[in-house]
Amino acid sequence: MTGRIxxxxxxxxxxxxxxxxxxxxxxxxxxxxxxxxRRVRDLASRLGVRIGGxxxxxxxxxxxxxxxxxxxxxxGGETILxxxxxxxxxxxxxxxxxxxxxxxxxxxxSVLPGPSAALAxxxxxxxxxxxxxxxxxxxxxxxxRSGRLASLALEERTMIFFEAPHRLAATLDxxxxxxGAERAAxxxxxxxxxxxxxxxxxxxxxxxxxxxxxxxxxxVVTVAGRTAGAPTVEALVAEVLAxxxxxxxxxxxxxxxxxxxxxxxxxxxxxxxAARDARA
Numbered sequence: 243m244t245g246r247i248x249x250x251x252x253x254x255x256x257x258x259x260x261x262x263x264x265x266x267x268x269x270x271x272x273x274x275x276x277x278x279x280r281r282v283r284d285l286a287s288r289l290g291v292r293i294g295g296x297x298x299x300x301x302x303x304x305x306x307x308x309x310x311x312x313x314x315x316x317x318g319g320e321t322i323l324x325x326x327x328x329x330x331x332x333x334x335x336x337x338x339x340x341x342x343x344x345x346x347x348x349x350x351x352s353v354l355p356g357p358s359a360a361l362a363x364x365x366x367x368x369x370x371x372x373x374x375x376x377x378x379x380x381x382x383x384x385x386x387r388s389g390r391l392a393s394l395a396l397e398e399r400t401m402i403f404f405e406a407p408h409r410l411a412a413t414l415d416x417x418x419x420x421x422g423a424e425r426a427a428x429x430x431x432x433x434x435x436x437x438x439x440x441x442x443x444x445x446x447x448x449x450x451x452x453x454x455x456x457x458x459x460x461x462v463v464t465v466a467g468r469t470a471g472a473p474t475v476e477a478l479v480a481e482v483l484a485x486x487x488x489x490x491x492x493x494x495x496x497x498x499x500x501x502x503x504x505x506x507x508x509x510x511x512x513x514x515x516a517a518r519d520a521r522a
Contacts, residue, residue, distance in 0.1 A: 245272070245316040247344045248323045249337060251330045251356030254460070255434035257288045263354045265291050271323035275300035275312055277336055281327050300324060301336050309340040316349045328460075329359050334378040334404055359433055360402045363462035366440045367400070367428035370466070374400040380413060387413070391420035392506040398467040405461045407431070414449035417465060420506050421445065426466040432459035468505075478503055478510055479517045486514075 250267055253259040268274060268286055272295045276282040279297050286293050300308045312322045324331045324340060330353075331337030344351045360376050377394070380403060381387045394401060405413050410429070417427070423446035430440040437459065441451060445465070451457075473481075478499055485495040496514060500507035 244350065245318065245320040245322065246350035246352055247312065247316050247340060248321060248352050248354060249331045249341070250323055250325050250354040251358065252282075252285060252325050252328055253434070254328045254357045254359045254362070255432065255438075257285070259357045259434060260285070260289055261354060261356050264356065265289055267323050267354060269294045270321070271295050272320035273298060273312065273315060274323045274325065275308065275340070277301050277326040277331075282325055295323075300340070305336045305339045309343045312340050313343045313347050313349055316344065317347060329357055330355075333358070333360065333376070357434065359404070359430075359460065359462050362433045363428070363430040363440075363464050364400065364402055366430050366433075367464035368442055369400045369426060369428065369464055371400065373398070373467075374402060376402045379404045379406075380416075382409070384412075384416070387416055388420060391416055392509060395420055395505045395509070396468055398469075400467050401465045403463040403465070405463055407456070407458050407461055410457065410461055410463075411449060411452035413463070414445055414452055417463075418445035418449055421465065421468075422503065422505070423501055428464045429457070430462045430464070431457050433462065435459070473503055475505070475510070475513055478505065479513050482510070482514050483517060 248267060248271065250264050252264065269291050274282060274293055274295055274297050276297060277300065279299055282297065283293070300312065316322045324337055326335035326337065329335065332341055341351055364371055364374055375397065380390055423444060425445045427445050427448055428440055428442045429448055432438050441448060482492070482495045482499050486492050492514060493511070496511045497507050500510045
């Protein structure tokens with residue numbers, strides 16, 4: 243018989259969110275491949291189940307080699323259960339490489355759905371849910387982070403980000419700069435846990451809160467997309483040039499227009515300079 247790879251979502255906080263299918267899979271899989279073997283042992287203990295098969299590590303540092311081994315074992319007829327520390331494997335967690343390798347090898351892949359911090363935060367945010375995108379963790383370096391956010395300035399879908407608590411205030415400041423201080427957003431922390439909390443407001447308001455309160459725990463930031471039908475870059479450039487001709491300083495006009503429109507001031511300034519050069 244041909245085996246298979248099974249991706250299983252694990253609780254993101256409250257252990258009671260574990261599905262009956264997850265409990266059964268932990269007991270019956272030939273191999274349980276875990277991001278942290280200690281965490282899955284603890285999960286099994288709290289669920290009152292016994293891991294029936296071999297328990298192996300499958301994490302960021304060994305994923306490429308581990309994926310090949312797991313797919314080979316599945317191809318030989320074994321059932322491989324892949325779990326991360328919390329939530330769905332392959333979503334900002336190990337798992338993608340083993341799925342890609344299984345697909346390439348013609349090995350069956352199935353999923354046991356369950357808790358998702360990203361979707362839970364989206365539902366809690368109060369922001370539009372009909373169209374959204376998941377961005378995961380932003381780059382840690384300020385320059386790279388600003389560049390990524392600048393590329394999202396015109397995104398019209400609701401955006402979902404993960405962030406570490408000690409970087410939250412700086413990230414919200416960077417978002418306010420790149421996406422507009424008045425852009426609506428929400429910060430959810432400790433979802434499904436005792437101190438679950440969701441704060442909603444503008445990016446500038448949330449940045450001020452994060453600096454003052456220094457929130458802890460697992461963080462998800464949800465940010466509204468740019469309003470459909472918002473002014474084009476050409477219209478914004480024209481507004482800046484008109485204000486400059488009226489006597490306002492170019493940088494001040496760009497900063498104000500960019501903040502109001504929710505676009506990166508650096509990109510708008512470059513567009514204004516290009517338009518002025520074209521007129522010359």
